[in-house]
Every structure is written in structure tokens, then in C-alpha cells.
Amino acid sequence: MKKLMTGNEAIARGVYEAGITFAAAYPGTPSTEILENVALYKDDIVAEWAPNEKVAFESALGASIAGARTFASMKQVGVNVAADPMFSFSYTGVNGGFVMVSADEPGIHSSQTEQDNRYYAKFAKLAMLEPSDSGEAKEMVKEAVKISEEFDTIALIRMTTRVCHSKSIVELNERCNVPLKNYTKNINKYATMPAISMKLRVKVEDRMKKLEKFSNETPLNYIEWNDKKIGVISSGVAYQYAKEVFGDTVSYLKLGFTYPLPMDKIKSFADEVDTLYVIEELEPFIEEQIKANGIDCIGKDKIPNVGELNPHIIRKNILDKENDSLDTDANKLIPRPPTLCAGCPHRGVFYELGKRKNIMVTGDIGCYGLGALPPLSSVDTIICMGASVSAGHGAAKVYRNNNSDKKVVSVIGDSTFFHSGMTGLLDVAYNQSNTVTIILDNRITGMTGHQDHPGTGITAQGQETLEADIEVIVKALGIRNVKTINPLRLNEMKEALDWALDLNEPSVIITRWPCALKRRTEKEKNEFGSRFDICKVNESICIGCKKCLSTGCPALSFNLEDKKAVINENMCLGCEICSQVCPVNAIDTIK
Ligand code: SF4
Ligand code: SF4
Ligand code: SF4
Numbered sequence: 347m348k349k350l351m352t353g354n355e356a357i358a359r360g361v362y363e364a365g366i367t368f369a370a371a372y373p374g375t376p377s378t379e380i381l382e383n384v385a386l387y388k389d390d391i392v393a394e395w396a397p398n399e400k401v402a403f404e405s406a407l408g409a410s411i412a413g414a415r416t417f418a419s420m421k422q423v424g425v426n427v428a429a430d431p432m433f434s435f436s437y438t439g440v441n442g443g444f445v446m447v448s449a450d451e452p453g454i455h456s457s458q459t460e461q462d463n464r465y466y467a468k469f470a471k472l473a474m475l476e477p478s479d480s481g482e483a484k485e486m487v488k489e490a491v492k493i494s495e496e497f498d499t500i501a502l503i504r505m506t507t508r509v510c511h512s513k514s515i516v517e518l519n520e521r522c523n524v525p526l527k528n529y530t531k532n533i534n535k536y537a538t539m540p541a542i543s544m545k546l547r548v549k550v551e552d553r554m555k556k557l558e559k560f561s562n563e564t565p566l567n568y569i570e571w572n573d574k575k576i577g578v579i580s581s582g583v584a585y586q587y588a589k590e591v592f593g594d595t596v597s598y599l600k601l602g603f604t605y606p607l608p609m610d611k612i613k614s615f616a617d618e619v620d621t622l623y624v625i626e627e628l629e630p631f632i633e634e635q636i637k638a639n640g641i642d643c644i645g646k647d648k649i650p651n652v653g654e655l656n657p658h659i660i661r662k663n664i665l666d667k668e669n670d671s672l673d674t675d676a677n678k679l680i681p682r683p684p685t686l687c688a689g690c691p692h693r694g695v696f697y698e699l700g701k702r703k704n705i706m707v708t709g710d711i712g713c714y715g716l717g718a719l720p721p722l723s724s725v726d727t728i729i730c731m732g733a734s735v736s737a738g739h740g741a742a743k744v745y746r747n748n749n750s751d752k753k754v755v756s757v758i759g760d761s762t763f764f765h766s767g768m769t770g771l772l773d774v775a776y777n778q779s780n781t782v783t784i785i786l787d788n789r790i791t792g793m794t795g796h797q798d799h800p801g802t803g804i805t806a807q808g809q810e811t812l813e814a815d816i817e818v819i820v821k822a823l824g825i826r827n828v829k830t831i832n833p834l835r836l837n838e839m840k841e842a843l844d845w846a847l848d849l850n851e852p853s854v855i856i857t858r859w860p861c862a863l864k865r866r867t868e869k870e871k872n873e874f875g876s877r878f879d880i881c882k883v884n885e886s887i888c889i890g891c892k893k894c895l896s897t898g899c900p901a902l903s904f905n906l907e908d909k910k911a912v913i914n915e916n917m918c919l920g921c922e923i924c925s926q927v928c929p930v931n932a933i934d935t936i937k
Pocket of ligand 3: 887889891894928930933
């Protein structure tokens with residue numbers, strides 16, 4: 347049977363067909379839908395959201411050592427988090443086949459960095475595959491699990507956004523059920539102590555030579571001969587773009603297995619063509635290795651290494667031809683910066699923080715980043731997941747040691763707190779910095795699309811489970827000053843901030859209210875209510891001061907003719923933040 351699937355759905359199908367029985371991930375664009383779809387195969391696969399990528403990777407590697415075919419997926423920055431066990435597991439090798447996906451995000455649509463994780467394959471000495479479409483993505487999971495078992499290696503599948511999210515035809519096959527492999531205790535393989543690691547290190551080099559031979563022989567790397575004046579070497583989605591631009595007018599070496607590279611195959615292809623182009627998205631990963639082997643080629647001198655690639659860039663930079671396009675007047679386009687949703691429980695937190703003077707706010711990844719933008723403009727730094735608490739700790743120590751009265755407030759979400767905020771907070775307690783940490787508990791992993799986490803009480807496969815209590819954890823980490831408040835009440839937020847900023851000890855404020863877009867569970871309906879109200883501007887009272895607009899709620903606008911604020915009733919959720927800000931009580935709640 348054939349089906350139209352995204353690359354992420356196809357990877358999940360490949361996980362099913364490959365006989366994988368354990369999968370773990372932490373959500374992150376553009377990888378999130380992979381585990382969401384793996385989780386649907388409830389009868390055959392255990393699929394789990396882990397608190398972070400390192401834990402996802404480690405639980406999958408444990409399952410592999412126990413003998414099961416296993417899988418872990420993450421976004422590109424997630425691999426940075428999982429890198430520690432990844433490097434060690436590369437030395438030990440696997441028992442059951444182990445496949446991991448790095449979903450890279452050229453163009454940085456929702457990440458901190460644009461990174462080409464193919465270099466991880468070279469750095470950690472892994473086998474790597476790069477699909478160009480959904481059909482290949484599914485088949486490559488099956489190939490990857492076999493390569494992993496045959497060569498005793500992690501098999502990394504490197505995807506990029508367009509392969510993850512574009513749809514193409516996938517041929518569905520049966521699941522191959524493989525028995526659990528026998529596990530026998532073997533510390534010479536699985537215990538990376540220095541004397542053992544040194545021997546494993548030699549084994550890894552031998553494995554890489556075998557993998558290069560495989561790379562030269564596998565049909566995953568194949569040549570399409572056409573005119574030999576131009577030869578194109580390409581991989582991943584860049585191959586699709588090159589085909590769109592050149593069609594059948596040039597010859598191709600299509601690389602599906604991209605580490606180690608098939609250097610013999612590349613040399614014989616290069617010998618046959620007059621001019622050789624290497625077309626790849628982001629860094630010159632293939633080009634550098636080709637040039638290091640003394641083969642002349644054109645690559646990044648024509649194709650940029652910044653941002654997403656597309657056929658237009660290839661056409662313009664190699665053929666010097668422009669696409670036909672419509673003219674638009676850019677001045678007529680209204681810029682729309684990203685903003686917190688109407689009714690977002692974080693709005694009041696950032697509104698109150700924005701009013702404070704003499705504080706540094708260390709922010710974190712997720713919807714909290716929106717607090718950095720105007721009109722709220724209350725966040726100073728966003729570095730990486732979990733860094734708000736530890737960065738805040740370092741900054742606070744410097745201020746205190748230099749007799750500065752500047753205070754530091756660290757802002758982090760609930761999912762992020764479980765991901766990597768807890769250790770930072772332990773550092774705050776242990777090394778005693780006087781920071782205020784605000785944990786914005788919106789009861790879900792918000793920005794990636796509402797995945798559950800240890801604080802929600804629901805697993806990736808929908809079962810009820812332990813609901814981790816943030817307040818209990820915070821106290822157990824050594825913080826004595828803890829308050830849980832309703833962030834929709836600005837006076838509660840203000841009083842909590844006054845209290846925390848006056849202390850000479852570390853403190854934590856937990857703001858507990860569900861994300862405005864979240865479907866509330868029965869338990870949450872009991873705690874937070876089940877219905878939303880609407881707010882309305884009473885025009886006879888409104889003095890047109892625009893103070894309500896400073897909350898940045900997208901449901902609010904201003905009528906220039908009447909000089910009155912207006913609330914879009916279709917967007918408003920009646921959170922009442924704007925009405926608490928209005929100096930003349932011109933905003934009423936309609937029950
Ligand atoms: S998704 Fe939820 S938490 Fe994020 S901005 Fe929107 S309402 Fe706020
Ligand atoms: S009550 Fe005000 S701030 Fe809240 S959603 Fe409605 S318009 Fe926005
Ligand atoms: S804050 Fe109140 S008075 Fe000022 S514009 Fe908004 S609704 Fe009108």
C-alpha cells in the first residue's frame with residue numbers, strides 16, 4: 347500500500363517496520379512529530395518522552411545493550427545535549443541495532459543556532475545516512491538498523507526541516523519482528539574505563555575502514571549518468587533542489603550514506619565529468635573531504651553556507667538565472683513580530699518584570715523568548731535550554747562580589763525546568779547566589795505543540811502516570827523560599843516579586859496556569875475552571891491612553907478614529923491582564 351507521508355511520519359513508519367521496540371525523544375522542532383507518530387504503534391513499541399535528549403539517548407542505549415532494536419530522535423541542538431553518551435556509546439558499540447535522528451534546522455526558524463550535525467558523525471565516528479524524501483527516510487531506518495548491528499555502531503540519520511515536513515509517497519511494508527538479542531555481561535565492551543576505552547578506540551578505527559568499504563559498495567550511494575560536462579554530488583534535500591534546477595542535463599552522484607564518504611566512488615565519478623559541483627545545504631561537509639582527497643570541485647564558493655537552500659539559490663548562483671517573480675511593495679507589508687498568544691499565562695509575568703528597574707532577566711528557550719520582544723521587552727539573555735538558571739547564578743555572583751545592588755531574575759518553563767533547569771537550581775542553592783527563579787508552569791511543553799512531560803501526569807502514549815510536583819522538587823533542591831501564585835493576578839505577581847527581590851537568599855516563584863491553547867484535563871478543569879470569559883472595552887469610559895496595548899496582547903488594537911481601544915472578541919480569553927492595567931477601569935469582563 348502507498349501513502350502520502352511527511353518525512354517525520356515516514357521515519358516513524360520505518361521504526362515500526364524495522365522491528366524497533368523501544369524509542370525515546372525530547373520534543374523539538376523539526377523532530378517532534380517523529381516520536382508522536384512512533385507512539386501510535388502502542389502494541390509493538392514503547393515510546394517515551396524523556397525529560398531531555400541525554401536521558402532519551404541513554405535510555406535507548408540501555409535498551410540496545412539489553413538486546414532490543416532501539417531508536418532516539420531529537421532536533422539539532424538536542425544532539426548537543428545528548429553528545430556525552432553519544433560519544434561513549436560510539437566506542438562501546440551496540441547490541442540491538444541503535445538508530446538516532448538528528449533533525450537539523452537550516453534557517454533557524456525556531457532554534458538558537460543553525461548547525462550542521464553531519465560533523466557529529468565525523469567527530470563521534472558514527473555511520474550516517476541522509477534521506478532526500480519520505481520514501482527514502484522510511485527505508486533508511488531499516489537500512490540503518492541493519493548497518494548498526496552489522497558494524498556495531500550507532501547509525502545516525504540526519505534530516506533537515508524540508509525533509510522532515512514535506513510529504514511524498516511511501517510504500518508501506520510489514521513489520522519485521524526480530525527476537526531480542528542475547529545480552530551477556532561484557533565489561534570489555536560496555537564499560538568505558540580508560541584501559542578498556544583505549545582498546546575500543548582502536549576498534550572504532552577498524553570499524554570506520556569497514557564502513558568506508560561499505561559506503562563505496564552500497565546502493566545508497568548511486569550514480570545517474572547524463573551529460574558528463576557537469577557532474578553534481580549532492581545529498582539530502584539539496585539533491586532534490588539540484589534535480590529541480592538541472593533535471594536530466596547533468597550527471598549526479600547521489601549520496602544517501604554520507605559518513606564515511608565513498609571516496610573511491612567519488613574519485614571515479616569526478617574523473618568522468620568536466621566540471622564537478624558539490625551542492626549541499628549548510629556547511630561544506632562533503633566538499634571539504636573531497637578537496638582533502640585532492641579532487642577539484644566547486645561548492646561553497648557558489649552555494650552559501652548560511653540559511654536554507656532552495657532551487658532559486660542554486661539557479662541564480664550556478665546558472666546566473668533568476669526565477670520569474672511578482673513585484674511587491676515591501677513598504678505596504680505590516681511587520682508582525684512573534685508575540686505571546688491572547689490569554690497567555692506568561693503575559694502578566696513579563697509585564698511586571700518589564701516594569702522593574704535594576705534587574706537582569708536571564709531567559710530561556712520556548713515561549714519565554716517572546717518576553718524579550720517589544721512591548722514587553724523584559725528579558726536580557728536567551729542562550730540555550732536550561733541556561734537561564736545557571737547563567738543567572740553566575741551573573742548574580744558577579745554583581746554581589748562587586749557590591750552591585752543589581753538583582754538577577756531567571757525565567758524558565760516547566761518542561762525546560764525538568765529538561766535541564768533542575769541542576770542549575772541545585773547550583774544556585776549549593777553555591778548560594780541570591781537569584782529569583784520564576785518557573786512558568788503552563789502545564790505542558792508549549793511552543794513545540796503540547797507534548798506531555800513529567801509534570802503533566804500523562805505519558806507519550808496517553809497513560810496516566812506520576813505527576814512530578816515542582817514545588818516539592820524545588821524544596822528538595824535546597825530552596826527555602828518558594829511561592830506558587832496565579833500569574834493572571836498582577837497584584838499576586840507584583841507582591842511575589844517584591845518579596846523575592848527583598849530576600850538575601852535564593853527564591854523560587856512558581857506561576858501555575860495552563861497555556862491558553864491547552865485542552866484542559868478533567869483534573870485541570872477542577873483546578874482552573876473549564877470556561878473562558880471575554881473582556882470588552884467600555885468606550886464611554888476609555889480615555890484612549892493605550893496603556894492596555896503595552897501588554898502586547900494580540901486581541902487588543904486601537905481605533906485611530908474614535909481614539910479608543912478595541913478587543914477582538916474572537917481572540918480574547920478573558921484573562922483580565924489588560925483590565926488590571928487600565929487606569930480608569932474601562933475594560934469589563936462579560937461572563
Ligand atoms: S503557546 Fe501557550 S504558553 Fe506559549 S505563548 Fe501561546 S499561550 Fe503562551
Ligand atoms: S483579557 Fe485582555 S489581555 Fe486578556 S486575552 Fe482578552 S484582550 Fe488579551
Ligand atoms: S488602558 Fe483603558 S483607557 Fe487606556 S486605552 Fe486601554 S481601555 Fe482605554
